[in-house]
Amino acid sequence: MIAETINVFRFAWRNLWRNRSRTGVVLAAVTINILIMIVTYALMQGMLDQAVGHATNISVGEAQAHHPDYRAERSFYDVVDEPDALLESARTMGVPGTKRSYGFGLAAMGTKSAGAQFWGIDPGAESGVFDIDDRVQDGAFLKSDTRGGVVLGRKLAFSLSAEVGDELVVLVQCADGSMGNELYTVTGVLGMVNDDIDRTAALMHADDFEELFVSGGRVHEVAFNSRGAVDAEEFTAALSAQFPGAEIKTWRGLLPALSDMLHLFDGMIMVFGSIFCLAAGLGVMNALLMATFERIREFGAMKALGATPLRIVRDVAAEALVLAALAGVIGVLLSLPACRYLAVHGIDTSSLSTGITYTGIAFDPVWRAVLTPQIVLRSVGYMVFFCIAASLYPAVLAARLRPVDAMRKQ
Amino acid sequence: MKRIYAGAAVLALFVFCCVSVSRAAPPAHEILDAVDDLYRSSSSSGRVTMRIVNKNWQRELTMDMWSKGKDRSLIRILSPKKEKGTATLRAGNEIWNYLPKVKRVIKLPSSMMSDSWMGSHFTNDDLVKESRMADDYEYGINFEGEREGARVVSIACTPLPDAAVVWGRIDVTVDAATLIPVKIDYFNEDLELTRTMEFSDIKEFGGRKVPSVMTIRPADEPDEKTVVIYERLEFDVDLDDGIFSLRNLQK
Numbered sequence: 296m297i298a299e300t301i302n303v304f305r306f307a308w309r310n311l312w313r314n315r316s317r318t319g320v321v322l323a324a325v326t327i328n329i330l331i332m333i334v335t336y337a338l339m340q341g342m343l344d345q346a347v348g349h350a351t352n353i354s355v356g357e358a359q360a361h362h363p364d365y366r367a368e369r370s371f372y373d374v375v376d377e378p379d380a381l382l383e384s385a386r387t388m389g390v391p392g393t394k395r396s397y398g399f400g401l402a403a404m405g406t407k408s409a410g411a412q413f414w415g416i417d418p419g420a421e422s423g424v425f426d427i428d429d430r431v432q433d434g435a436f437l438k439s440d441t442r443g444g445v446v447l448g449r450k451l452a453f454s455l456s457a458e459v460g461d462e463l464v465v466l467v468q469c470a471d472g473s474m475g476n477e478l479y480t481v482t483g484v485l486g487m488v489n490d491d492i493d494r495t496a497a498l499m500h501a502d503d504f505e506e507l508f509v510s511g512g513r514v515h516e517v518a519f520n521s522r523g524a525v526d527a528e529e530f531t532a533a534l535s536a537q538f539p540g541a542e543i544k545t546w547r548g549l550l551p552a553l554s555d556m557l558h559l560f561d562g563m564i565m566v567f568g569s570i571f572c573l574a575a576g577l578g579v580m581n582a583l584l585m586a587t588f589e590r591i592r593e594f595g596a597m598k599a600l601g602a603t604p605l606r607i608v609r610d611v612a613a614e615a616l617v618l619a620a621l622a623g624v625i626g627v628l629l630s631l632p633a634c635r636y637l638a639v640h641g642i643d644t645s646s647l648s649t650g651i652t653y654t655g656i657a658f659d660p661v662w663r664a665v666l667t668p669q670i671v672l673r674s675v676g677y678m679v680f681f682c683i684a685a686s687l688y689p690a691v692l693a694a695r696l697r698p699v700d701a702m703r704k705q
Numbered sequence: 706m707k708r709i710y711a712g713a714a715v716l717a718l719f720v721f722c723c724v725s726v727s728r729a730a731p732p733a734h735e736i737l738d739a740v741d742d743l744y745r746s747s748s749s750s751g752r753v754t755m756r757i758v759n760k761n762w763q764r765e766l767t768m769d770m771w772s773k774g775k776d777r778s779l780i781r782i783l784s785p786k787k788e789k790g791t792a793t794l795r796a797g798n799e800i801w802n803y804l805p806k807v808k809r810v811i812k813l814p815s816s817m818m819s820d821s822w823m824g825s826h827f828t829n830d831d832l833v834k835e836s837r838m839a840d841d842y843e844y845g846i847n848f849e850g851e852r853e854g855a856r857v858v859s860i861a862c863t864p865l866p867d868a869a870v871v872w873g874r875i876d877v878t879v880d881a882a883t884l885i886p887v888k889i890d891y892f893n894e895d896l897e898l899t900r901t902m903e904f905s906d907i908k909e910f911g912g913r914k915v916p917s918v919m920t921i922r923p924a925d926e927p928d929e930k931t932v933v934i935y936e937r938l939e940f941d942v943d944l945d946d947g948i949f950s951l952r953n954l955q956k
Contacts, residue, residue: 372761403811410817464809466802472762472824473787476804 307613321582329626337664356518357527392519393420400467415504434459434483444482448496580685587689595701604694615686637664751938841868856881910938
């Protein structure tokens, strides 16, 4: 059985190379198809990863804990009960996190003023766990040992005409109902992050926040980010079990629009991939059809010598399989450096548009490829499947030939 | 052709006037004007205590107030200590705040007009609004008779289509004899009760009888309220225009 299978493939291999130019053309076509598929998928994956990374690594994180009413009401008095215990517990699971306090108020500079959401953060933990410090476009991020500075979202800074070094007047209502006001220095302005942060965020040291709002150490949010090291769903379930009083959600729950968009994209990629394979498969079928017709007299002779129709189908299909497998190997080998190049350099679309925002998520203008084993398996698998399926039609045609007619064909 | 248009315009104006006149039949119109003019005069000055009860805290503020004409007023906080010297200047549609701690003046953005003023249940808009109910609303008496031992008249006001008001309906209840307001109910655009303002403790200030206590209660937070108590109030006082300047604000 094994010997026969080996023989089938040996014949297929030998048959393929009897017409080098024809096989070469088909091989090249399938190889290029596989290469294009892998690169396209890798770029798509890169874009999705980037969107998720943007959404999670900058400030949202993989999971967040709040008071159950906080996300709906945004009340200053709905706080996370045991933020430090949550952080400690998460740390033992390998997920670092950071505490945040939020308060609304008025930011003013000169005659300009705007409503702002003030973030009280721990600058060290924040920049360790998240990438928001990398998004500072002008100036610098907050420092653990420096007080009195604020970092503004870009649209907020723009509407206040505030630049690094400017003095910002802040007026808020404190936790005890009194009015708090203070002067801060703008130390940094963020680049594009998302609409919410761009328009309203004013980040300050947690100690400054506490003094301004007389907040008594109130924490409204604990955000966790392991950068993919720990599964967000499992982590959230485990932490929720330990802290039933807090509402802990994964980024999918926190950013339902993004989560839905990713599902949509996944579906779209599947559809496009199938169309792509179908087109490539038709090309392969055409080549195999030509090759079969070219060898029609040969098949006639084989049948005259006693080959069963099934054997002829098997032989033609085996040729397609060998061809597709060979194309797969070459295609994958070629795609590796291509993806590597696109992972490092990416495709710069910034000349086409200035930053895309979709459902409040900013997309980087530079597209980078991300190659995963699934992409390789999916592309090669699709292609092999379509090649064999495409070879069946000419194979059946050949198998149904009458030897006499076939041998008489010119 | 032009003459026909002019004729049509005159006719339309005439019809409009008739409608207006029939709608403006006293005493509803007089009542609304009386309520609007209650604390209004060419100029005034006074001292007020404001008690705010919020579900999370409560506090009391004392402040001096000055006003001139319809669109200029100044409020300066005297206590508590933390806010002492904080001042709010209203000039036309603009609101400016002076913050003594940082010695800066800031202008309130129009996006925050509907936010609370100093944590109370008054909005910044309440300080600014200069509209007259009789001009912005369609109105009619919807109750006349005894209520809680006093003869009152209640008028339901619904905003005219192009009036720049935030309410869906206002019910004004006044004492039938004195036309001094007893209660005003504010409804939102879905005609749900949003807040209630009650007037009590009628006192004589500067020859006028006015309620010295105003209590405002939000409908969705039954335990919360803001009480404004007039300690002192003078009408038609001689005030220099300079009082309502940004320069004076910073003093």
